[in-house]
Amino acid sequence: MKMKTLMLLAVAASAILVSGCGKDLGYRKTTGVVTLDGSPLAGAFVTFVAQGQGAESGAATTNEKGEYSANSGSVGEGLKPGEYKVTISKRETVVDEDLERLKAGEITDDEYQEIKAKRGMKENSGSVGANLVPEEYSSAATTSLTATVTDNPKQNVFNFDL
Amino acid sequence: MSKSTKRGFTLVELLVVIAIIGILIGLLLPAVQAAREAARRMQCTNQLKQLGLAAQNFHDVQTYFPNLSGQKFLKSKYSGNGNWTRFSCFSVMLPYMEQNAMHEEVMKAIGDGHAPWSESATMPWCKNVTAFHCPSDGNAKRPEGAVCGTSYRICAGDLAKGWEWDEHRGFGSDGDAAAVGVEHITDGLSNSMAFSEAVMGGGNTSTKVKGGIATLGGNYGSSPTSWPNLGFKPVNCAAVRGSNGEFVSGTSVDTTGSHWRQGCRWADANGNYTPYFAILPPNSPSCANSNAEDWCITAASSNHSGGVNVVMCDGSVRFVSETIDTGDQSKSADDVATNKSRPQDYGGKSPYGVWGALGSIAGGETNATL
Numbered sequence: 001m002k003m004k005t006l007m008l009l010a011v012a013a014s015a016i017l018v019s020g021c022g023k024d025l026g027y028r029k030t031t032g033v034v035t036l037d038g039s040p041l042a043g044a045f046v047t048f049v050a051q052g053q054g055a056e057s058g059a060a061t062t063n064e065k066g067e068y069s070a071n072s073g074s075v076g077e078g079l080k081p082g083e084y085k086v087t088i089s090k091r092e093t094v095v096d097e098d099l100e101r102l103k104a105g106e107i108t109d110d111e112y113q114e115i116k117a118k119r120g121m122k123e124n125s126g127s128v129g130a131n132l133v134p135e136e137y138s139s140a141a142t143t144s145l146t147a148t149v150t151d152n153p154k155q156n157v158f159n160f161d162l
Numbered sequence: 163m164s165k166s167t168k169r170g171f172t173l174v175e176l177l178v179v180i181a182i183i184g185i186l187i188g189l190l191l192p193a194v195q196a197a198r199e200a201a202r203r204m205q206c207t208n209q210l211k212q213l214g215l216a217a218q219n220f221h222d223v224q225t226y227f228p229n230l231s232g233q234k235f236l237k238s239k240y241s242g243n244g245n246w247t248r249f250s251c252f253s254v255m256l257p258y259m260e261q262n263a264m265h266e267e268v269m270k271a272i273g274d275g276h277a278p279w280s281e282s283a284t285m286p287w288c289k290n291v292t293a294f295h296c297p298s299d300g301n302a303k304r305p306e307g308a309v310c311g312t313s314y315r316i317c318a319g320d321l322a323k324g325w326e327w328d329e330h331r332g333f334g335s336d337g338d339a340a341a342v343g344v345e346h347i348t349d350g351l352s353n354s355m356a357f358s359e360a361v362m363g364g365g366n367t368s369t370k371v372k373g374g375i376a377t378l379g380g381n382y383g384s385s386p387t388s389w390p391n392l393g394f395k396p397v398n399c400a401a402v403r404g405s406n407g408e409f410v411s412g413t414s415v416d417t418t419g420s421h422w423r424q425g426c427r428w429a430d431a432n433g434n435y436t437p438y439f440a441i442l443p444p445n446s447p448s449c450a451n452s453n454a455e456d457w458c459i460t461a462a463s464s465n466h467s468g469g470v471n472v473v474m475c476d477g478s479v480r481f482v483s484e485t486i487d488t489g490d491q492s493k494s495a496d497d498v499a500t501n502k503s504r505p506q507d508y509g510g511k512s513p514y515g516v517w518g519a520l521g522s523i524a525g526g527e528t529n530a531t532l
Contacts, residue, residue, distance in 0.1 A: 003526060004329065021165055025485065043412070045378075045398055045401055046401070047395070047398060047401070048398075048494065050490065050492065051490045056491075057397045057401055057491045057492035058397060059397045059398050059399075059400045059401035060401050061401045061402060061410060061413070063411075063412060064412075070401075071400045071401070071403050072400060073396060073397040073399075073400045073443070073446075073488065073491025073492070074400075074443050074446075074488055074491070075445070075484050075485055077403075077405065093451070099453055109279055109281075109421065110277070110279070110280070112455075113277065113279065118454075119423055137345065140492070
């Protein structure tokens with residue numbers, strides 16, 4: 001009996017020693033669903049732009065069900081409580097044909113670098129696809145979407161229908 | 163038959179002893195591992211310090227610091243060679259790191275017109291340089307004959323715009339346009355970062371945030387004009403940060419090839435290889451537009467727990483926590499710069515908190531404290 005009690009004590013003591021002490025950085029889980037005309041919008045960028053004290057800008061991408069879970073731009077998983085403006089955008093992917101040729105092994109890295117130098121650096125990065133959601137939602141200046149993140153994660157569910 | 167008076171141990175007693183020993187070992191093992199990591203971290207820190215000192219020695223001889231790209235040091239000799247602008251700071255710092263033989267080889271290869279991405283066993287940049295490898299960075303060492311990489315990066319400042327914008331607000335400058343000397347670092351040498359750690363990418367199947375580069379495509383910014391003018395919003399990089407140090411599933415990672423991964427060419431000045439920006443918090447995702455080679459913004463990172471080591475322009479090494487204040491990550495260079503076509507002329511405070519302040523050399527933040 002005595003042995004058993006000792007053993008239990010030892011296990012309990014080691015469990016306490018091994019477990020670390022977590023520190024609450026103040027980030028709260030913030031989730032929701034984005035739909036476009038009623039159907040889930042996959043692959044969209046949802047950005048929470050901080051308004052005022054306490055808030056810290058964050059962002060998320062939506063999965064194939066349109067669901068997102070936002071992270072702070074800092075290290076936190078989730079967002080800090082506060083007021084946010086929300087922007088949502090999804091752009092068409094622009095295909096870089098030369099890059100596709102490189103991936104397919106049709107040209108070498110050396111040849112790609114040459115093509116890149118010929119195209120000029122400005123043209124390289126100038127390609128951007130058309131926005132697949134109404135443009136007003138893309139900018140913090142024009143968006144009508146807002147969210148108030150609270151301390152209670154259960155209340156931090158924000159669904160957006162565009 | 164006499165009864166033995168010698169009493170053995172019962173099974174329970176033995177089990178208890180084994181359990182106690184097990185628990186003690188369990189307690190000790192993390193401590194041993196931590197001690198090993200502490201030793202690796204110390205070596206890593208020392209090498210970073212050596213880089214800082216090498217930059218100082220370079221400055222003593224050349225009157226300016228090594229450049230991020232367009233090495234002024236190479237211009238007079240090799241500007242006829244079209245690839246000279248692509249050579250990194252590390253390719254000109256070798257003589258100041260007791261690597262004279264390697265330096266001779268590098269200069270000869272540049273003189274012969276070779277590019278820093280040329281992969282051949284005879285190229286000097288296809289050799290591992292131990293001084294560029296942090297022992298905590300498990301991916302740093304590359305097979306001989308492949309282009310070899312670095313666990314250290316030069317600071318490209320605190321504002322990012324397009325690919326074509328090579329004049330930065332940081333220690334790492336484009337030598338072809340403006341080389342940085344001590345006189346340009348008005349925030350103070352001890353308040354501005356020179357180099358940091360950043361782990362090397364794990365290859366084209368890795369989904370790890372550290373060392374990975376997420377390709378966000380046109381979703382980088384949020385204005386309808388063409389991408390370089392979008393005003394890159396660093397917060398969008400946070401969108402691809404998943405849990406347990408992985409990208410969220412479905413994130414496009416630059417899979418063009420293991421030879422395009424972060425940090426994998428120590429001699430190449432391109433964005434994904436040798437610079438880092440003081441914008442994204444340490445250990446957060448690095449992002450690119452369509453591919454990492456075109457243009458990307460890289461974060462400092464390390465395998466030490468909780469942050470990264472950086473060396474300041476005065477040669478002092480400091481540990482920066484990954485929870486350092488990084489200001490408003492939804493701000494872009496366009497939001498703060500007075501002249502949007504030349505944001506590098508902006509002389510005001512960094513929008514990215516203390517981290518950004520440490521990254522700019524002349525932002526007017528002389529009291530940025532960690």
